[in-house]
Amino acid sequence: MNAFLYFRPQSLDEVITLLVRYGREARLLAGGTDLLVQMRHDLIAPQVVIDLKRVAELRADVQLLDGALRIGALTVLSDLIEDARVQQYFPALVEAASVVGSVQIRNRATLSGNICNASPAADTAPALLIYDAQVNLIGPDGRRTVALRRFFLGPRKTVLQQGELVEAIDLPLPREASGAAFTRLTRRRGVDLATVNAACLARRSDGVLFAFGAVAPTPILVPVSDNRLLVTSLDAAIRRAILDEVAAHTSPISDVRASREYRLAMVKVMAKRALEVALQRLTAAEAQLSPVA
Amino acid sequence: MEKNLIPISITVNGRRVELEVQPQHTLLKVLQNQLDLIGSKECCGEGECGACTILANGRAINSCLVLAVEADGWEIVTIEGLAEDERLDPLQEAFLKAGAVQCGYCIPGMVMSAKYLLMKNPHPSEDEVRQGLAGNLCRCAGYNRIIAAVQLAASEKEAA
Numbered sequence: 001m002n003a004f005l006y007f008r009p010q011s012l013d014e015v016i017t018l019l020v021r022y023g024r025e026a027r028l029l030a031g032g033t034d035l036l037v038q039m040r041h042d043l044i045a046p047q048v049v050i051d052l053k054r055v056a057e058l059r060a061d062v063q064l065l066d067g068a069l070r071i072g073a074l075t076v077l078s079d080l081i082e083d084a085r086v087q088q089y090f091p092a093l094v095e096a097a098s099v100v101g102s103v104q105i106r107n108r109a110t111l112s113g114n115i116c117n118a119s120p121a122a123d124t125a126p127a128l129l130i131y132d133a134q135v136n137l138i139g140p141d142g143r144r145t146v147a148l149r150r151f152f153l154g155p156r157k158t159v160l161q162q163g164e165l166v167e168a169i170d171l172p173l174p175r176e177a178s179g180a181a182f183t184r185l186t187r188r189r190g191v192d193l194a195t196v197n198a199a200c201l202a203r204r205s206d207g208v209l210f211a212f213g214a215v216a217p218t219p220i221l222v223p224v225s226d227n228r229l230l231v232t233s234l235d236a237a238i239r240r241a242i243l244d245e246v247a248a249h250t251s252p253i254s255d256v257r258a259s260r261e262y263r264l265a266m267v268k269v270m271a272k273r274a275l276e277v278a279l280q281r282l283t284a285a286e287a288q289l290s291p292v293a
Numbered sequence: 294m295e296k297n298l299i300p301i302s303i304t305v306n307g308r309r310v311e312l313e314v315q316p317q318h319t320l321l322k323v324l325q326n327q328l329d330l331i332g333s334k335e336c337c338g339e340g341e342c343g344a345c346t347i348l349a350n351g352r353a354i355n356s357c358l359v360l361a362v363e364a365d366g367w368e369i370v371t372i373e374g375l376a377e378d379e380r381l382d383p384l385q386e387a388f389l390k391a392g393a394v395q396c397g398y399c400i401p402g403m404v405m406s407a408k409y410l411l412m413k414n415p416h417p418s419e420d421e422v423r424q425g426l427a428g429n430l431c432r433c434a435g436y437n438r439i440i441a442a443v444q445l446a447a448s449e450k451e452a453a
Contacts, residue, residue, distance in 0.1 A: 036319070051363060078352070102341075105358075190427030
């Protein structure tokens with residue numbers, strides 16, 4: 001690893017000042033599980049590393065706000081997975097975060113870092129997309145909030161401007177019964193990047209949302225307006241036709257993990273599996289909410 | 294920049310140490326080169342193999358993916374910190390009893406991951422052991438006996 005200047009600021013003001021001063025030469029360090037791998041492989045060689053872990057304003061927990069859960073910029077995946085409120089309201093996110101890297105990685109890796117790394121294959125991204133995650137940014141011009149579906153611009157590219165960083169990620173609490181699930185395909189079961197990943201959210205009011213990773217330049221959200229997908233007993237041919245349309249929104253490439261053709265075929269399989277579990281959970285959630293006769 | 298040294302204070306295996314480290318050195322490198330703790334191993338250098346696993350503030354982490362400067366103020370336990378005096382940790386005994394060690398390169402990391410697993414879940418199922426050790430690779434592919442060793446340690450704990 002190349003030598004660099006290491007900063008450990010105590011406040012957001014200091015972080016922003018450093019980011020503005022060093023621009024592209026600077027990288028932010030939270031868990032480091034992506035940053036250090038890239039630095040060790042000389043894929044990047046920042047002259048300045050800014051460690052965020054002592055910044056007083058940045059939190060490492062999950063807060064219940066009015067109508068949302070707020071995941072701090074420094075919250076690691078292990079803590080996210082074990083939070084009872086995240087488990088209750090956002091099970092697909094728990095499923096996705098549980099397969100990122102290994103135990104050791106999840107003990108260090110932050111949710112915000114996983115998003116800012118902007119890998120098209122990031123496992124937490126599809127789950128965050130179906131839950132309409134909102135990314136809170138802070139920078140030299142103050143704060144702004146960007147929906148995650150507008151956050152990614154391309155592989156490793158986000159809307160973050162020079163001097164900006166993620167302060168927290170908000171997950172709006174569900175307002176009606178819903179069912180959600182995450183599925184993914186990997187070459188081996190543990191510690192592998194997704195060949196295809198998918199999340200699905202089913203609600204009676206506005207139908208089914210799919211999100212996919214590793215099949216487009218960014219993780220993508222695909223809403224389905226056809227409410228027939230909510231019908232568990234839907235004719236298999238009709239469902240297949242709808243899922244074919246869903247898969248048409250993806251644009252996978254061939255790489256070391258899989259060919260474009262295989263990914264196109266597997267998108268439909270992942271979507272179908274995620275949908276089946278999401279519908280089961282929707283039915284279970286509705287049964288819980290209905291009065292006992 | 295070579296002489297850019299940063300002071301850190303860490304507790305390693307119960308002993309507090311003050312060090313000066315270079316920012317680009319990983320915690321693993323500092324443990325090996327500045328503290329002569331060579332049990333934790335460097336292998337893949339990217340968080341896939343787990344040979345460098347240590348406990349930091351009670352959590353298993355890859356010490357090859359942490360800068361030594363980040364560890365300022367941490368409590369660290371390495372494989373060298375498990376045995377008390379001449380008495381091995383029950384987990385280490387179980388690895389011996391189960392014949393879980395072949396070439397041995399992965400074993401310090403395996404033991405530290407297993408230690409963390411049993412701290413969190415004293416009675417794991419076989420599947421939970423496999424999940425808990427998913428971040429540790431054994432190049433001899435001696436997984437079955439390693440998993441048996443962890444289960445043996447858990448069952449002996451129960452009996453004790």
